[in-house]
Amino acid sequence: MAGPTARDSAPTGAQPDPWPDLLAEDHALLDRTSTAERVADALRQLIIDGRLLPGTRLSEQSAGKALAVSRNTLREAFRLLVHERLLVHEFHRGVYVRVLGADDVTDLYRTRRLLETGALRGSSATRRGGLAAIEEAVADAEQAAADERWLDVGTANMRFHQAIVALAGSPRTDEIMRQLTAELRLAFHAKPEPRPFHEPYIARNREIATQLAAGEVDAATRALEAYLTDAERQLLDAF
Amino acid sequence: MAGPTARDSAPTGAQPDPWPDLLAEDHALLDRTSTAERVADALRQLIIDGRLLPGTRLSEQSAGKALAVSRNTLREAFRLLVHERLLVHEFHRGVYVRVLGADDVTDLYRTRRLLETGALRGSSATRRGGLAAIEEAVADAEQAAADERWLDVGTANMRFHQAIVALAGSPRTDEIMRQLTAELRLAFHAKPEPRPFHEPYIARNREIATQLAAGEVDAATRALEAYLTDAERQLLDAF
DNA sequence: GCATATTTGTCCGTATGTATA
């Protein structure tokens, strides 16, 4: 699998290869990827960053001109993002940045609870590298809060939860969690006050991280469940 | 949101509307959907049914001719299925029906364990309708086994697990599980002997269903975990 | 309610780049 593109025939000099292994991996370098995927990446980032707000219409013509791609290519990118639930597609009417409803928030937290508490329970004190990632996310959130960079606090908080799910050691679960958090951003961007949505949870993240480091998995799981319940209610109250 | 397409103005006659609410919902009727999605549905079904085996190459030209759609439309459908991991896309080489590796099987079962046991734990004796769906899936599997329809046994078994996850009451979780089971079919189709892969589990499904009906959630969870461990090992032994 | 303009859905032709016999 994944043909290594063998480069047996080195140039017959003594000089070592000045290009270390940039090939042989996936790397977005030198567009070893389709433009549709790159367009999807760009649009996804715009949505996650809140520069394309929920409800915004993305016309094929204007978006295609802005991104300098043809309509066909753009439509392929749209399909990907619709599949990720970041866009909605209304037949013969175009695509829009998704607007979450209260039921979406409820469902997102239900799914998160399943994944996150399951990952905690399953990782019985193992996986030391995973704890390091959790610790780092908490530290980043604390630093960002000290600098009053509330949006970065939100990003670090999400990295914290991503790191918790990573304890399960499953690439597919990681990918599922990535999509859920991207979708959750839509709810955050609907409300323009980042500070009260993120600040209260820094201390609770710290507490959970400490409990995990001490091997108190059950306590950490209960704390995480309470965390998710409170965060969900806070988001729902905004509706 | 989700514009209800209000039909306030009823026709002013005494006659009741002969067309009950076919509008106002999603409805696949009268192709209220794009051809790309229909093509994706068709291809997905072909893969799930094993009529397109893992490793098969799907050229744009021949597939487009067979399905009578243009290459552009076909490419949109390909993007969807690649995103669902049923196809793989090798740049400038085309798309292929995915071939699972041992690591994929391991990861699939890791994720299933997380979802299925989590759904069981979370559904503390609630949701009676959910138990009915579980019971029905088990009964279907038993009937199919009696008729020696082993492929249908496999389908019913998967419905059983889908019904377990449905206890979580989350549409997103249901959708995730759907994709996982579709992906798992790829592993089954790699091995052409359906009977030994499905038959041994019918009795175990029955046991789990009985335990659930009796409210013995912990026992059912342990039985389900053992089930998944055994099924995973059996698939891995086939490599 | 009607006529028009705009936008999407779908297809086709084609130039370019890439992989493979």
Added chain:
DNA sequence: CTATACATACGGACAAATATG
């Protein structure tokens, strides 16, 4: 190395549906 086949990406065309005046 060349030739062939194919994927990539673009642009144009037309029908169908929707939005607008």
